[in-house]
Amino acid sequence: MSEKLLVIDTDCGIDDAQAILVALAAPNVRVVAVTCVFGNSSVDNVCQNVFKVLAVGERGQIPVFRGSAGPLLGTTTDILCDHFGSDGLGDVLEERYPQWEEKIQAEHAVTAMVRLVAENPKQVTLVALGPLTNLALAVKMDPSFPGNLKELYIMGGNMEGAGNLTPCSEFNFAMDPEAAYVVLEEFLCPTYLATWEYACRNALSWEFFEELTSQDTVASRFMKTITSRCWAYSREALSKKRDVHFGPGFVSFDSYAVAACVDAGVVAESVRCPVRVELQGAMCRGMMALDRVGSLNKQHSVTVFTKCHKDRLARLLVESLRH
Template sequence: MPQRVIVDVDTGIDDSLALVFLLASPDAEILGIASTAGNVGVDRVAANNLGWLDLCRAPDIEVAVGSTLPLVIPLVTTEDTHGPHGIGYAELPPSARPLSTRSASDMWVDLARKHPGDAVGLVTGPLTNLALALRKEPALPQLLKRLVIMGGAFNYAGNTKPTTEWNISVDPEAAKIVFDAFSAAPADRRPIVCSLDITETIEMKSEHLERLARRAGSVPAETISVDEDATVRSRASNPLIRQLSDAVRFYMEFHRDHDQGFLSHMHDPFAAAVALDPSLVRTKPATVDVELTGTLTRGMTVADLAGMWGREPNVDIASQTDPAAFFDLLIERVGSFAGELYPPNSEDAS
C-alpha cells in the first residue's frame, strides 16, 4: 500500500521538486497539501501548489491555505533566493483547481484523525500550520505514524543567521511548540529532523538536470552552464522538465552568487524521500529545543545529545546518508514520471 502523506510546504523551488517527487512516487499517496507562508506569501504558495498539480496532471488533491503570518513575529520572505513568485524562472499558468474550504491547520487535524497511526506528516517550510493544529488537537503526536521535518542546524552554521536555519527562523515560536509537543510521541515515532547538517550535502548540479532530461526522453539535450547569461531558459521538449530546469537554474545562480558553487541544495526533496523511506538516513536521538530569547541566537535549534537536560529524546536527527543514491532515486522517479506524462513524440512534448 502507498504511504499516506500530509504535506506542508512553503513552495519554494526545492519544495516544488519535493512535491513532484511525491507525485512521481508509486509508494506515496498525498492526502492533502498545507500551504504555509515562508519563501513567499501564503497565497502565492497555494497558487504554486495548484500550478504544479496541474503540470503533473495530478488527481484532485486538497490544497489548504494556512496562516498569513507566523505566530508572533512579522513574516519575512525570501524572494532573492526563490524568485518573485517562489519558483525561480519557472512560469506556471493560473490554475482552475479550487482551494480547500478548510484551513491548513484544520486539514492537519482532520486527516490525522481520519487515518490514525497511518499518515506521515512532512513539513518542508515553517512549522506554523502544525503548531496551530497542535493547539486544536494535542494528540497529533500519537495520531501520526511519523513526522519528518526539514529544518534546523546542529553544531553547523545557519543559512539565515550565524546559528539559524531559514524554516525555523521564520517562526521560532511555532518550532518550539512542535518540538515540545512531540516529546509525547512514542520512541518509535519520534520525528526525523533533516537539518542543514545533512541537507547541504544534497547538492544538485548541472549534470543531475541533464540526467533528468535524458531519463524523460526530452530533447534537445539539456545543458546548464555557469557561464550562461541569466536570460537563458530551458529548451527542453518535456514541459515538466522545462519548468523544473528553469526553477532550479535560478536556485543554482543564487548559490553561485553567494560563493557556494554553481549548485542547489535540495533540502526538501531529500526530506520527502526520507518521509517515504526512513532507511535512507542514519539518525541520532536527541532532545531538541528552540532558543527564543537569545540576543544573537534567537531561532537556534539546540540539541542535547548527551542527556544533560535530563529530558527524554524528542527527535531523531538525520546524520548520515548517501547523496548519490538519493539523486539516482530522484532522477529515476521524476524523469520516468515526466516521460510518462509527456511522451517524447506527443503533441504536449514541445
C-alpha cells in the same frame, strides 16, 4: 507493501516543487492532502504554486488547503525573502494557476490537518517543508493530534549552529521560531529531521543537475524553467555563498526530507537525541540545539539525519521528473 498516507505541509518554493514531485512519483505512497503555509512567498502565492506543481505531476485531484499567512508572533513584513524569487517559483512563469481561488478547499489547513489525522489514526505521515506554524496551531487546537500521527518528517533546523537566514538559524525555523519550539517540544510521535547542514553536506553534482533537468518530459522542463534565473540554482552565485562552507554541489533541500520519508534506505547515518529550539538572542534565535549529554532532561528524542546514500537520492529525483 501497505500504502503510505502522506500529508505535505509546504511553503512551496522551487525545492518544495521538486520534493512534491518526488512524493507523487513514489510507489506505495498516496498524498492525501497538501497544506500551505507562508515562507518562501506569501501563502496565496504558495497555494498557486502547489496547484501548478500538482498539474505538472498530473495529480490535480489532490485537495489543497490554505493555511497560516504569518508566524505565531509578529508579522511577515520583515522576514519574507525572495530566495526563490518573489513568487517562490523563480519569477519566470507568466501564469501560475489563475483558478486557484476556485479550487482551494474552504476548510482551513490546520482544521483539515487535524481532521485527516483523526480520521486515520496512526496511519498518516506528515512531511513539513516550510515554517512549522500550521503544525504548532494544530497541536494547540487538538493536543491529541501528534499522538494520532504515524510519524513526522521535517526539513528544517540545524545541528552545527550554521545558519542560512541568520548567522545561527536555518530559514524554516527562523521564520517562526516559536512554532518550531512548540513542535519539537510537544510532538512526541516518531520525528525525523533533515537539517540545513545535512542537505548541504550531501550535495549532488552540478553535472547531475544538468542531466536531471534535461530530460525530455513535462516535469523536467518545468524544473529547468523555474530554476533558470534563480541565483539559488546558480553554480557561480553559490560559489560565493554556501560553497565557502560546505563545498560545491546541487542541493534540493526539501527533497531530502521527502526522500527519507518515501525510502528509508536513503538515510545512511543519523543521530538520536533530544533537541530544543532557542528563542532568545540576536543571533541564536531559531537555532536548534542537539542535547547529546542529557542536560535538557527531556524524555523525547528525535532522529537527526547526518549522511545519505546519494545514489538512492539521485534515483528518486530522476524518477520524479520522468513524466
